[in-house]
Amino acid sequence: MRATENRRKLVSLAYPVYFELLAGVTAGIINMIWVARLGGEAVAAVAVATNLENLLLGVILVAGSGMTVLVARARGAEDPVAMRSAVRGGWTLWAIVTPVVAVGGFLCREPLARLVLGGGEDSSLPLATGYFSIALPGIAVFFATNVIDGILKGTGDTRTPMRLAMLANGLILALDPLLILGFGLGVRGAAIATMLGRTVALACGFIALRRNALLRQAARAPLDRTRPLGSDARRVAATGLPMSADFVVRMTGALALVAIVARIGVTEVAAYGIATKAMYVATMAFYSVRQAAAIRTSHLLGTGHDERRAIGRQALLLAGALGLAATLALLTAGPWIMRAFGSEGAVAEAGTLYLRCLGPYLVLLACFIALGGVFEGSGGSPALARITTWGVMLQLALAYGLSGSGLPGICLAMAASMALQCAAVARMYRRTALPTIADRDSSRPKISAAASDDSAPDNRLA
Numbered sequence: 001m002r003a004t005e006n007r008r009k010l011v012s013l014a015y016p017v018y019f020e021l022l023a024g025v026t027a028g029i030i031n032m033i034w035v036a037r038l039g040g041e042a043v044a045a046v047a048v049a050t051n052l053e054n055l056l057l058g059v060i061l062v063a064g065s066g067m068t069v070l071v072a073r074a075r076g077a078e079d080p081v082a083m084r085s086a087v088r089g090g091w092t093l094w095a096i097v098t099p100v101v102a103v104g105g106f107l108c109r110e111p112l113a114r115l116v117l118g119g120g121e122d123s124s125l126p127l128a129t130g131y132f133s134i135a136l137p138g139i140a141v142f143f144a145t146n147v148i149d150g151i152l153k154g155t156g157d158t159r160t161p162m163r164l165a166m167l168a169n170g171l172i173l174a175l176d177p178l179l180i181l182g183f184g185l186g187v188r189g190a191a192i193a194t195m196l197g198r199t200v201a202l203a204c205g206f207i208a209l210r211r212n213a214l215l216r217q218a219a220r221a222p223l224d225r226t227r228p229l230g231s232d233a234r235r236v237a238a239t240g241l242p243m244s245a246d247f248v249v250r251m252t253g254a255l256a257l258v259a260i261v262a263r264i265g266v267t268e269v270a271a272y273g274i275a276t277k278a279m280y281v282a283t284m285a286f287y288s289v290r291q292a293a294a295i296r297t298s299h300l301l302g303t304g305h306d307e308r309r310a311i312g313r314q315a316l317l318l319a320g321a322l323g324l325a326a327t328l329a330l331l332t333a334g335p336w337i338m339r340a341f342g343s344e345g346a347v348a349e350a351g352t353l354y355l356r357c358l359g360p361y362l363v364l365l366a367c368f369i370a371l372g373g374v375f376e377g378s379g380g381s382p383a384l385a386r387i388t389t390w391g392v393m394l395q396l397a398l399a400y401g402l403s404g405s406g407l408p409g410i411c412l413a414m415a416a417s418m419a420l421q422c423a424a425v426a427r428m429y430r431r432t433a434l435p436t437i438a439d440r441d442s443s444r445p446k447i448s449a450a451a452s453d454d455s456a457p458d459n460r461l462a
Contacts, residue, residue, distance in 0.1 A: 002307075002310060003310060003313070003314060006296065006307065006310055006311050006314045007314045007317070007318065009292075009296050010289065010292045010293060010296060010311070010314055010315060010318055011292075011318065013156070013158050013291070013292035013295055013296065014158075014285075014288040014289045014291070014292035014318070015288065016158040016159045016161070016162035017153075017158050017161070017162070017287075017288035017291045017292065018284055018285050018288035019162045019165075019166070020149075020158075020161050020162040020164075020165040021284040021287060021288060022281070022284055023162070023165035023166050023168070023169045024165060025280060025281075025284070026169055027168065027169050027172050027194065027197075028050045030169065030172055030173055030176055031046055031050070031172070031176060031190045031193075031194065032046060032047070034176040034177055034180045034181065034190065035180060035186075035187060035190050037180075037181065038180070038186055038187070041123045041124040041127055042124075042127055042186065042187050044124045044127075044128075045113075045124045045127035045128035045130075045131055045187050046131060046187055046190055048113075048116040048124075048128060049116075049128060049131045049132060049135055049191075051116070051255075052112075052116055053135065053139070053142070054251060055248065055251055055252075056101060056139060056142075057142075057146070057247070058244050058245075058247045058248035058251060059097060059101060059143075059244065060094070060097065060142075060143040060146045060147065061146070061240060061243055061244040061247055062093060062097075062236075062237055062240040062241050062243075062244040063090040063091075063093040063094055063097070063143075063146075063147050063150065063236060063237075063240060064090070064146040064147055064149060064150030064240065065150060065239070065240040065243040065244065065294075065376070066086075066089075066090065066093075066150075066235075066236035066237060066238075066239035066240025066241075066243075067086050067087065067089075067090035067147070067150040067151055067154055067236055067240070068150045068151075068153045068154040068291070068294065068295060068298070069154070069239050069240075069294060069298045069376065069377055069379075070082070070083075070086035070089075070154065070235070070236060070239055070298075071083055071086050071087065071150075071151055071153075071154025071155060072153075072154040072155075072156070072294075072295050072298035072299045072302065072377070073298045073299070073301060073302040074086060074154075074218075074302060075154065075155060075156065075214060075299055075302060076298065076299040076300060076301060076302020076303040077302040077303065077304075078302075079302075080214075080217050080218040080220070080221035081218075081221045081222065081223075083154075083214065083215070083218040083221070084218040084219065084221050084223065085223075085232045085235075086154070086232070086235075086236060087151055087215070087218065088229065088232050089229075089231075089232030089233040089234075089235055089236035089237075090147055090150065090151065090233075090236050091147065092229055092230075092232065092233040092236075093233050093236055093237060094143055094144060094147050096233070097143070098139070098140045098143050098144075101136070101139055101143070102136055102137050102138075102139050102140045103137075105132065105136035105137075105139065106132070106133065106136045106137050109129050109132035109133055109136060110125075110129045112132060113125055113128035113129045113132055116128070127186070127187045128187075130186075130187055130188045130191075131187045131188065131190065131191045133188070133191075134188055134191035134192055134195060135191045135194070135195070138191065138194070138195035138198070141195060141198045141199050141202050142198055144202055144205075145164065145168075145198055145201060145202050145205060148161075148164075148202070148205040148206070148208070148209060149161040149164070149205075151209065151215070152205075152208065152209070152212065153291065153295055154295065154298075155212055155214045155215065156295065156299065157208075157212065158291075158292070158295075160205075160208045164201040164202075164204060164205050164208070165201070167197075167200065167201045167204060168197040168198050168200070168201035169197065170197075171193075171196065171197035171200055171201075172193050172194055172197040175192075175193035175196055175197060176189070176190060176193045178193075179192050179193050180193070239379070239381075242376075242381035242382045242384065242385040243376055243381050243385075245385045245388075245389075246372075246381070246384060246385045246388045249385070249388050249389050249392050250388065250392065252392075253392035253395060253396060254276075256396055257395070257396065257399060257410070258272070258273070260396065260399045260400050260403055260410070261399075261403070261407070261410060263400075263403050264403055264406055264407070264410075267346045267347055267350055268350050268406065268407055270347045270350075270351075271338075271347050271348075271349075271350035271351035271354055271407065272350075272351070272354060272407065272410075274338060274347070274351050275337075275338070275351040275354045275355050275358075278330070278337045278355065279330075279355075279358060279362070282322070282323075282326035282329075282330075282362060283362075283365065283369070285319075285322045285326070285366075286319050286322060286323070286365060286366045286369040286370060287369060289315055289318050289319045289322070289366075289369070289370040289373065290315075290319075290369045290370055290372055290373035290376070291373060292315075292373065293311055293312070293315040293370060293371075293372075293373025293374050293376075293377065294373040294374070294376040294377035295377065296311055296377070297311050297373065297374050297376075297377030297378050298377040298378070301377070301378055308374050308377075308378055309429075311374055312371055312374045312429055315370040315371060315373060315374065316367055316370055316371060318370065319366040319367060319369065319370030319371075320363065320366055320367055320370075322366055323362050323363040323364075323365070323366030323367070324363060326362050326366075327358070327359035327362050327363060330355040330356065330358055330359070330362075331355075331356050331359060334351070334352040334353075334355040334356050335348065335352050337351075337352075337355065338351040338352055338355075350406075350407060353406075353407060353408065354407040354408075354410075354411065357407065357408045357411035357412075358411055358414075360411075360415040361411060361414045361415040361418055364415060364418040364419055364421075364422050365418050367422055368418060368421050368422050368425055371425055371426075371429060372384050372425065374429070375425075375428065380428065383428060384425065384428075387421055387424045387425060387428075388421070391417050391418065391420065391421035391424075392417075394416075394417045394420065395413055395414055395417035395418075398412075398413035398416055398417060399413040399414070401413075
């Protein structure tokens with residue numbers, strides 16, 4: 001019965017996260033579709049800008065992921081004081097990090113554009129610089145939205161972040177043709193459309209925060225005067241930093257792998273780039289299970305119940321099933337997937353072969369990512385980040401050595417590295433022991449049972 005409940009909770013938490021992540025990828029695709037009408041230089045400018053934004057996401061994950069875990073733990077402990085401290089610490093990190101990235105990035109927009117374009121001086125440089133002049137100041141909105149997402153997910157509400165992402169994407173879809181082509185703003189229009197869509201979603205996000213019963217009760221809780229603001233920020237950072245490092249390491253490894261694939265040939269690079277985009281549709285499902293497992297684990301540990309093993313089993317079953325489904329889909333639909341992205345000839349053949357060889361890697365990746373959520377939710381993410389770092393380094397070394405076998409060799413390197421990472425995290429999982437949970441201070445006000453009930457209706461946007 002308990003297994004069924006954990007599985008049901010994981011699914012209910014995970015599927016909105018998946019659609020939220022999918023919406024984020026869709027926003028970049030929407031921009032690329034409209035910018036493509038302006039020529040290859042414009043596409044290159046927007047593409048490199050989007051890649052940079054993906055890397056910057058790892059910066060704010062320190063606050064967003066850290067708050068998700070701490071807010072979920074406070075919710076389980078029915079401790080509004082701890083919840084208020086976690087929220088305050090997360091916003092403090094946002095206030096520290098955002099000016100550095102937004103202002104510093106704007107002032108350095110031209111050398112930054114030259115760096116991500118490989119130091120070239122072609123016509124893409126002014127286009128990328130123009131995009132950065134809008135997008136980098138707008139990173140403040142992007143970061144704030146991620147902080148709100150982290151807070152809401154910690155309260156058990158994953159549906160509102162999904163709705164906010166869909167709202168932003170709907171606005172981008174409507175504004176892109178108007179600003180890019182209608183007003184003739186080009187790539188700047190794409191950046192403005194993205195920022196406006198996110199700004200409206202951010203405003204709705206603040207409304208959702210005010211309407212959340214748990215957060216309203218936490219806002220009324222007395223501040224713990226013995227803990228300064230800096231202490232709250234450090235606690236959130238210490239919790240979220242390993243998760244942020246895990247993300248940045250994987251993103252960096254993916255970029256480095258492109259350079260190794262480039263040794264094989266231009267055709268393989270094009271095929272790898274297209275096939276990787278298709279693969280992300282599957283991997284986002286794995287990450288949604290990971291977030292759900294982290295939220296569920298944190299919440300139950302806050303209540304004093306250690307169900308990491310049970311949650312881990314259900315997460316593995318769910319993610320493993322998703323990995324197998326993705327494997328079968330890529331195996332059978334590989335040629336149609338490549339054609340859907342406009343590839344043909346040698347590129348389509350190479351991409352189809354790559355997709356069909358990904359199966360073992362995808363299943364192993366699904367299990368590793370999903371089980372990682374249990375460690376994120378219970379404070380074991382530093383060890384997880386170390387496993388990821390060594391795994392990515394091994395993957396790159398193996399890929400370099402096996403690149404002579406073409407894209408199948410790259411797939412073999414990825415699968416071998418992931419198998420070792422799975423073995424390491426499985427060993428951690430088997431050694432899982434009951435964590436020490438501090439006795440709750442009976443003098444602290446408790447979050448009401450009605451407000452903390454997982455079955456309570458979700459707070460919805462107006």
